[in-house]
Amino acid sequence: MLLQVKDLTVRYGGHLAVWEAGFTLGEGEVLGLVGESGAGKSTVGRALLRLVPEPGRIVSGAIAFKGRDLLGLPEAELRALRGAEIALIPQDPLAALNPAFRIGLQATDALAIHRGLSRREAAGVMARLLARMGIPDPEDTLRRYPHEISGGMRQRVLIAIAFSCGPSLLVADEPTTSLDVTTQAQILRLLDGLRSETGVATCFITHDLGIVAHLTHRVAILYAGCLVEQAPTETILAAPLHPYTRALVRSLPLEGIMPALREPPRACPFSDRCPERMAICDTAHPPLKSVGAGHQVACHLY
Amino acid sequence: MSVRYLLGRVGLALLSLWGVTVLAFVVLRVIPGDPALLMAPVGASQADIAEIRAQFGLSGPIWLQYVAWVWGTVRGRFGKSLWLQQDAIRVILERLPATLEVALAALVLAVAGGILLGVLSVLWRRTWFESATLGAGTLGLSIPNFIWGLLFIVFFGALLRWLPISGRIAPDFDIAPLTGFLLVDTLLRRDPGAFGSVFAHLILPAAALALPLLAVVFRAVRSDLLTAVQEEYIVMERMKGLGELRIIFWRALKNALIPTTTLVGVQFGFLIGGTVLIEAIFSWPGIGQLTLAAFQYRDFPLIQGIVVVYAVTVILANFLVDLAYAFLNPRVRYA
């Protein structure tokens, strides 16, 4: 197993963002992390690089990457992994590029640090990579500042950065949400092409089930910081079990809003909105149970 | 850098210069009513006053006086200093390097020290160092620089006797001026002893001048860095495997320096103004020290020259800051 996440719990100051989430990822596998905004999916993604933004903190749990304990790793060894073995494609390409530096410098960092290339050599490698991604004049793009190129171009640059050192794990954090629809399709196609070509294991964070259906092998559903269901993509789409997943897959309307997580959870976080609420739902937190081949669900119904 | 930006800045600087001539004219010629009376020595006769009036173009309609005044200013002709009996602009320019030397030293100290403290206080967040620098920042900012100067004189000059507190160089050195900047002159003359003396004399006045600005720079860099390190692009720098030192000292700092630069521009006027008192306190032979004497002797030609030269210095400094701002901020450079 490439990646094993166990009982991951993340707090932001006083409140809980993710509670005891656990999942695995095999070589070359694509896992969709799905949930509405605030469900904790981005936090889980960032935790895989130990980059939970302040004041967030990983409180407990374990992340094993290629058999190494990521959470116990010294900062220096962690840095050797970041950008080389584990890479991130962020959500907002404008915010993710430093406005005060040329793209060339920012795009060659990873190659310079991890591959020991000079900036000039790295720029050459990067230019070829950008050309393959359909950027017409890559040398010119590298000379520009982030505000001088379009959103789609910026996202291509960020994808190129992520792929530049040939990572074995990729975290794609809603990489297309901030783009317009046509660009979205192009970027997704590009991303999927690169992924299947390199065989990189991917954690794809999204709220879009259409993307999930096309790109992922397996799906994990997050609700209010808790993992509520996990299954192969076809299973989730064809036979969702958790009432929340069912509502999501069938686009059913839900009453109310997602609650903040209380600590430790003594009830099912979904119980307020659940159409099939039972007495036990308000008194006990449902554990994640295996219900079929690779299918787990956290619901008192099963 | 686009030509348009550059031209715009030059235009602004010229406009400011013109504005300064108006303001200086109003303060020095219009508010006092009759400057000739102010200039005249005690017990001067009507004829003496009339002569002063004629000599300094103080008769005729006010706008004509202004035109004559600007024309004189443009050519650097402020007249003969009443007190020193020499060409006023000559006296000022001779002493300008001394003032610029201490002001530039203070600027370098304030900017370098402020940036360093700001970066370190962010790098060592939540430690005693952060609290200490924050407290010191409030002190540095609150206390006017002439008080800093006096405190330094008491402690380092009078009590501890570590550093000289008067003049630019020990009297046993004789350095014929080349540039007027003694640090440079002593280097050019390859006289390390004199250089050391100049350096030692420079420390206290420059430090006193620098402290309030240093505190301002420190606080600006710190707060802008704290904003910057939360930005997604800094997370991305970390994601690529860059070390925290390199991120804060280089990548985040450049972003933080953009707003700080503007602040330094605004503050430079204060620093330059500070030289008036600091030079008087440290017997520093620049135009600051000259200023107080000029006011005491009601030496209007000299006063006018000083005000204009000070204002030109500030405007020039602001112009340079605008260029630095464009250099740091690519969005301005190509706008």
Add this chain to the structure above:
Amino acid sequence: MNPKLLGGVVIGLLLCLAAVLAPWLTPHDPNRQDLSAIRQPPVWMGGAWDHPLGTDSLGRDLLSRLLWSARVAVMVALGATVCAAVIGTPVGLVSGYFRGRLDTVLMRVVDVWMSIPAVLLAIALMAVLGVGLLKVILAIVLVDWTRFARVIRGEVLALREREFVEASRAIGLGPFRIMAEELLPNLVPLLIVLASLEMAIAVGVEALLSFVGLGVEAAVPSWGSMIAEGRGYLLVGWWGMTLPMLALVVTVVGFNLLGEGLRERLDPRLRTDAAR
């Protein structure tokens, strides 16, 4: 109440008490000379209780002079700050609200004003106006109104885009009514913070002017002139210069603490450093 605010309030109250009660608190007339008791040290250095903080080189009681000086400090701080705010705030409001050409012109004037170093402008004004408490206040106001204008303008530029202002415009309120009824109340926190900081600056400038002999009348005790006098006999009696310096430092630090404490309490996002 945060520690900064607490410190600021305590120092401010003590200063006001000293200023108001100076005539009753002081053991001596601050200007009474006693040439038989010149440069007496403070009690803890072997001086007599008659002059708890010692005397200056004319035998005047230092404690009395320090307390009377607090009056000048308080009057200058309040007078200059209120007047500078009254001039600067409308300029900033109008400039920020109307924007456009008017804004450009007004801000150009402010920039030019600020390109003459404040200290120099204040000294020049005092030299042509002559010494005196009211003239000191006038000079400080003429130098410092720009501070208020600039900062208020920046805040108004941000405020005018907010919904409540848009709404007032939409229902047809005139610009001056919007400024007075919608914008001004929202500027109060900023004004309070700016005013506290301005008081510190005003006290500092007054001391500076009195230090060079261009401040209040010679007969009025002021920390600035006391520092200058004490400097003359520094090596014989360090307290003569140090004590008024200490009083001045505590006062300006106090006002700054007050300003920063108020900012933290009212609105930590306010950026007022640019106003210094």
